[in-house]
Amino acid sequence: MAGNKNLHRASREKNDEFYTQLVDIENELKHYIQHFKDKTIFCNCDDPEESNFFRYFALNFEHLGIKKLIATHFDAEKPTYKLEIDRELDLNADGKIDFADIQRIPLEQNGDFRSPECVEILKSADFVVTNPPFSLFREYVAQLMEYDKKFLIIGNQNAITYKEIFQLIKENKIWLGNGFNAGNAYFKVPKDKAKQYVKGVYDENTGLVKFRNCVWFTNLDHAKRHQEIDLWATYNPENYPHYDNYDAINVNKVKDIPKDWTGKMGVPITFLDKYNPDQFEIIGLDRYVEDNPNYGRRFSLNNKEVYARILIKHKQGGENVK
Numbered sequence: 291m292a293g294n295k296n297l298h299r300a301s302r303e304k305n306d307e308f309y310t311q312l313v314d315i316e317n318e319l320k321h322y323i324q325h326f327k328d329k330t331i332f333c334n335c336d337d338p339e340e341s342n343f344f345r346y347f348a349l350n351f352e353h354l355g356i357k358k359l360i361a362t363h364f365d366a367e368k369p370t371y372k373l374e375i376d377r378e379l380d381l382n383a384d385g386k387i388d389f390a391d392i393q394r395i396p397l398e399q400n401g402d403f404r405s406p407e408c409v410e411i412l413k414s415a416d417f418v419v420t421n422p423p424f425s426l427f428r429e430y431v432a433q434l435m436e437y438d439k440k441f442l443i444i445g446n447q448n449a450i451t452y453k454e455i456f457q458l459i460k461e462n463k464i465w466l467g468n469g470f471n472a473g474n475a476y477f478k479v480p481k482d483k484a485k486q487y488v489k490g491v492y493d494e495n496t497g498l499v500k501f502r503n504c505v506w507f508t509n510l511d512h513a514k515r516h517q518e519i520d521l522w523a524t525y526n527p528e529n530y531p532h533y534d535n536y537d538a539i540n541v542n543k544v545k546d547i548p549k550d551w552t553g554k555m556g557v558p559i560t561f562l563d564k565y566n567p568d569q570f571e572i573i574g575l576d577r578y579v580e581d582n583p584n585y586g587r588r589f590s591l592n593n594k595e596v597y598a599r600i601l602i603k604h605k606q607g608g609e610n611v612k
């Protein structure tokens with residue numbers, strides 16, 4: 291899939307310069323508006339002059355009841371700055387807090403999210419909301435966990451299969467957000483980076499690239515996470531073969547999960563988009579399931595390795611057909 295290939299390439303070449311559109315931020319953030327009242331929000335991978343994350347929260351500062359908004363600018367080579375909006379600082383004294391009340395404050399360091407200065411801001415924040423560099427995703431999430439922050443961030447769907455990230459998903463410390471429209475995410479790229487993308491992915495007219503496998507990762511609760519997947523299929527051995535090397539059945543599509551199989555099932559990673567922790571239990575990720583006799587290798591069917599599978603079980607119910 292061309293979009294995926296380009297995302298891999300973006301990660302490989304450490305080309306982390308693609309910018310989230312306001313409409314995508316609005317579409318996701320509308321599911322969490324109750325969370326931000328009286329809170330401090332930090333956008334720590336956002337050139338505040340350009341970032342639509344900063345723009346979104348500045349536009350909605352009063353509506354969401356935010357206490358403070360901070361965004362830091364990163365430049366590997368030199369000290370940078372942050373922009374702040376503070377509920378207590380109505381700079382133009384017009385009785386409302388908005389773009390007119392932005393303070394531009396120099397940083398002593400370069401705005402790296404790992405720099406001591408940014409870590410201090412992180413400690414003071416309640417929420418982190420951004421699209422961080424995909425090439426540093428593991429490190430980025432580890433830092434959020436270390437400082438026990440609430441977050442909503444964009445990442446590559448493949449990050450689900452990173453061992454450390456999957457462990458957090460399994461422990462219900464991270465889950466997916468609501469997602470992009472039909473799974474298609476469009477990002478703005480600087481003109482000089484456009485040539486890195488194959489034809490059909492970069493649109494010259496809009497200046498946007500299309501990525502097929504971007505998702506939102508969060509630890510904020512939302513309604514979709516509590517909706518049950520509607521199941522209709524019943525188990526039969528032809529459609530749901532057992533793996534050669536592990537005691538579980540293979541399910542190729544999430545919509546085909548058999549409602550009556552009470553054993554383990556391997557499902558595609560897109561399952562997480564519909565995962566309701568009250569309906570299913572996540573046992574592990576194929577290669578890293580503890581009792582995988584070929585630990586580190588995926589499951590196979592007829593001696594052919596099956597692409598990444600999450601091992602799940604129904605939480606309750608279903609007649610045991612084993």
Ligand SMILES: C[S@@+](CC[C@H](N)C(=O)[O-])C[C@H]1O[C@@H](n2cnc3c(N)ncnc32)[C@H](O)[C@@H]1O
Pocket residue numbers: 306307308309310334335336337341342343364401402403404420421422423424426
């Ligand atoms: C995928 S882009 C997204 C930018 C912005 N958050 C948005 O969504 O429009 C990731 C951004 O992180 C910045 N970045 C790269 N390494 C960083 C670091 N170590 N600390 C902070 N920001 C970094 C890049 O300059 C880039 O602008």
